[in-house]
Amino acid sequence: xxxxxxxxxxxxxxxxxxxxxxxxxxxxxxxxxxxxxxxxxxxxxxxxxxxxxxxxxxxxxxxxxxxxxxxxxxxxxxxxxxxxxxxxxxxxxxxxxxxxxxxxxxxxxxxxxxxxxxxxxxxxxxxxxxxxxxxxxxxxxxxxxxxxxxxxxxxxxxxxxxxxxxxxxxxxxxxxxxxxxxxxxxxxxxxxxxxxxxxxxxxxxx
Amino acid sequence: xxxxxxxxxxxxxxxxxxxxxxxxxxxxxxxxxxxxxxxxxxxxxxxxxxxxxxxxxxxxxxxxxxxxxxxxxxxxxxxxxxxxxxxxxxxxxxxxxxxxxxxxxxxxxxxxxxxxxxxxxxxxxxxxxxxxxxxxxxxxxxxxxxxxxxxxxxxxxxxxxxxxxxxxxxxxxxxxxxxxxxxxxxxxxxxxxxxxxxxxxxxxxx
Amino acid sequence: xxxxxxxxxxxxxxxxxxxxxxxxxxxxxxxxxxxxxxxxxxxxxxxxxxxxxxxxxxxxxxxxxxxxxxxxxxxxxxxxxxxxxxxxxxxxxxxxxxxxxxxxxxxxxxxxxxxxxxxxxxxxxxxxxxxxxxxxxxxxxxxxxxxxxxxxxxxxxxxxxxxxxxxxxxxxxxxxxxxxxxxxxxxxxxxxxxxxxxxxxxxxxx
Amino acid sequence: xxxxxxxxxxxxxxxxxxxxxxxxxxxxxxxxxxxxxxxxxxxxxxxxxxxxxxxxxxxxxxxxxxxxxxxxxxxxxxxxxxxxxxxxxxxxxxxxxxxxxxxxxxxxxxxxxxxxxxxxxxxxxxxxxxxxxxxxxxxxxxxxxxxxxxxxxxxxxxxxxxxxxxxxxxxxxxxxxxxxxxxxxxxxxxxxxxxxxxxxxxxxxx
DNA sequence: CATGAATGAGTATTCATTCAT
DNA sequence: CATGAATGAATACTCATTCAT
Numbered sequence: 001x002x003x004x005x006x007x008x009x010x011x012x013x014x015x016x017x018x019x020x021x022x023x024x025x026x027x028x029x030x031x032x033x034x035x036x037x038x039x040x041x042x043x044x045x046x047x048x049x050x051x052x053x054x055x056x057x058x059x060x061x062x063x064x065x066x067x068x069x070x071x072x073x074x075x076x077x078x079x080x081x082x083x084x085x086x087x088x089x090x091x092x093x094x095x096x097x098x099x100x101x102x103x104x105x106x107x108x109x110x111x112x113x114x115x116x117x118x119x120x121x122x123x124x125x126x127x128x129x130x131x132x133x134x135x136x137x138x139x140x141x142x143x144x145x146x147x148x149x150x151x152x153x154x155x156x157x158x159x160x161x162x163x164x165x166x167x168x169x170x171x172x173x174x175x176x177x178x179x180x181x182x183x184x185x186x187x188x189x190x191x192x193x194x195x196x197x198x199x200x201x202x203x204x205x206x
Numbered sequence: 207x208x209x210x211x212x213x214x215x216x217x218x219x220x221x222x223x224x225x226x227x228x229x230x231x232x233x234x235x236x237x238x239x240x241x242x243x244x245x246x247x248x249x250x251x252x253x254x255x256x257x258x259x260x261x262x263x264x265x266x267x268x269x270x271x272x273x274x275x276x277x278x279x280x281x282x283x284x285x286x287x288x289x290x291x292x293x294x295x296x297x298x299x300x301x302x303x304x305x306x307x308x309x310x311x312x313x314x315x316x317x318x319x320x321x322x323x324x325x326x327x328x329x330x331x332x333x334x335x336x337x338x339x340x341x342x343x344x345x346x347x348x349x350x351x352x353x354x355x356x357x358x359x360x361x362x363x364x365x366x367x368x369x370x371x372x373x374x375x376x377x378x379x380x381x382x383x384x385x386x387x388x389x390x391x392x393x394x395x396x397x398x399x400x401x402x403x404x405x406x407x408x409x410x411x412x
Numbered sequence: 413x414x415x416x417x418x419x420x421x422x423x424x425x426x427x428x429x430x431x432x433x434x435x436x437x438x439x440x441x442x443x444x445x446x447x448x449x450x451x452x453x454x455x456x457x458x459x460x461x462x463x464x465x466x467x468x469x470x471x472x473x474x475x476x477x478x479x480x481x482x483x484x485x486x487x488x489x490x491x492x493x494x495x496x497x498x499x500x501x502x503x504x505x506x507x508x509x510x511x512x513x514x515x516x517x518x519x520x521x522x523x524x525x526x527x528x529x530x531x532x533x534x535x536x537x538x539x540x541x542x543x544x545x546x547x548x549x550x551x552x553x554x555x556x557x558x559x560x561x562x563x564x565x566x567x568x569x570x571x572x573x574x575x576x577x578x579x580x581x582x583x584x585x586x587x588x589x590x591x592x593x594x595x596x597x598x599x600x601x602x603x604x605x606x607x608x609x610x611x612x613x614x615x616x617x618x
Numbered sequence: 619x620x621x622x623x624x625x626x627x628x629x630x631x632x633x634x635x636x637x638x639x640x641x642x643x644x645x646x647x648x649x650x651x652x653x654x655x656x657x658x659x660x661x662x663x664x665x666x667x668x669x670x671x672x673x674x675x676x677x678x679x680x681x682x683x684x685x686x687x688x689x690x691x692x693x694x695x696x697x698x699x700x701x702x703x704x705x706x707x708x709x710x711x712x713x714x715x716x717x718x719x720x721x722x723x724x725x726x727x728x729x730x731x732x733x734x735x736x737x738x739x740x741x742x743x744x745x746x747x748x749x750x751x752x753x754x755x756x757x758x759x760x761x762x763x764x765x766x767x768x769x770x771x772x773x774x775x776x777x778x779x780x781x782x783x784x785x786x787x788x789x790x791x792x793x794x795x796x797x798x799x800x801x802x803x804x805x806x807x808x809x810x811x812x813x814x815x816x817x818x819x820x821x822x823x824x
Numbered sequence: 825c826a827t828g829a830a831t832g833a834g835t836a837t838t839c840a841t842t843c844a845t
Numbered sequence: 846c847a848t849g850a851a852t853g854a855a856t857a858c859t860c861a862t863t864c865a866t
Binding site for chain 3: 654772779793797808813816817818
């Protein structure tokens, strides 16, 4: 291994480290004050890098934010797609979707807090232009349509159903994350029963 | 009418006009780019007033925003409280709540767009510290608890139910506002049936 | 007395009242934050007059300040001239000057504080362009020259002597005003003895 | 010398040059219009730097002012302490103090003008809260007390004596600086004789 | 590729002053 | 003569971005 190779390796490692340092710092700031209020300076101040270095890795804070939420989005959306496509009954479809969604954030609370501080960035959120969120909803809608074609989900307005499920999911997640007494299973049971049988469905609190 | 009175009138009229001009301009900007990104300059640039004049009427952009959303919040919340308290059956409770909510924004689309661009300011939104939104949810929760005491709403976790109803309402509203083919009645019917009987409830599309 | 006369009288009274209100307010502000930091708004806010009214009485805050310090200056300077001109011995000259100076501010502490917050405005101050101060020093110099011609003050550099007396007077005044245990007589005795016999003059503290 | 070193040198030099440019410009402005009336813009306008650059070096105009007066204060105060502590007779004490004080400003007229335009910043000034000035007076008082303990200065009120000496010194300095015919030695001789023997002391003008 | 100083446009806010009423 | 709203210049300060080293 000649010197050239060695120093290139070191560079590679350094590149990754610097990128990570920026991402880590950015996640902190975004969580604390939100995307809108965050400045590039805020991010770089939390690293020991120079301000100019930021631009070797990202063009703007938005690009960092995207990198941060992409990872969340990609993993969660993939999981959701899988459980939805594997569902063979309506109850499976609903229950597994909720469980996967709640579990992801229960297991990755830092992602929850990042999303929470930046409500327009959730993978499910209806109310956003954010790429991730819209994509998540579009996929859910596709999956619902597919399930409908397979008679797993009964005929209904898919747009409205997608909206209702997505909106409820986010809000229930909030309630769960703020409330220690509600775990992912309880939240899933509640949401599933609600959407399977309606509010007046039997024995909500057994 | 003596001259004094006339003079005062002119001034009064002017004051009101200027205040309105600022509010109108602010609503536009808030709708287009959101509260966070809006600057006082953005607002004043859309009027033919001088920069300093802004501060004769408001202390900050937030104060303008509050003036704008207060009217929305107060009226809508009052209407919601009323219909919820007058409900005698669960179906009334759910259906009238949704109908009031959807109707308000259908009748005041500019308020919808303002809220849409600033998701943390809706009267219902779970995901926010904004006074209006949190207050709206708290009231809803109180009303649900009262209805539960009267056996109108069955026993369940009120926090989760509040979240689910609120979250679904906002998202269904979005779908409705973006989709000309869905009117307030259709949205209300869908939401009501969903929460009364669950997804698989009979005859979704008659 | 016809109505015309009555209303003119009222106007006169009002004029005087408004002027006084402005002067009173201005004195407060100048004392608290100094001439430099004071704004016209600060002054007018302490009255119940409208901002525009200020300009019916004064052109600027400096003009108010001048009006305020003129009264101080004119009275104090006149007293000083008198005692200096009436002095028949060097000791009288020195002692009566100091006593008059210290007494004025002891009797008019609000004038002291006004001057203190605006050090360039004292009637004696060497270190200022302020009209009053320079005038006070010029007069003192004239009086010293006159006294010198009458052999009351011995031959010396009048400029330097004026400076020394003036500078010491202000500083001793400060010490006196900050220190309850030193009254005008004690300050006068100290200053007189110092300038009559020097530091080592006999029994400074009898 | 490798390239790295050269680069750093250039940067260093530039930093020092810019800092100096700001200090030089600030001194000019402070001298002309005083600290109170000076704005950061006034300072930066006199350099060919951009407005933002100011804040790479100083936080505020006050910080610049401090940097400017600190050097004056520290050097002058140290010299004064030394000559006072080394004095073995009252005459030495007085004479050397005056001489040191007058000499400093005679040798550094730009510092005199800076202080003159900002009377609250002199090392001796009684009339100020400024750190330098108050510190200067406190030290003088300490030294007087020490000299009194050693029987160099006779018993007297040290507060008053400090005030008198300090006040006279500043005013005599003014007279000297405005008057070409009075040099530091003449001013020192006058002040010393005045404080040693009083106004009527023999042979004032030999 | 890292650095960090320089840039200058941009923002909130205050203020003296004018003038229609 | 009193009022107080309108004006717009002025100020302090921050920030994203560039670029010489």
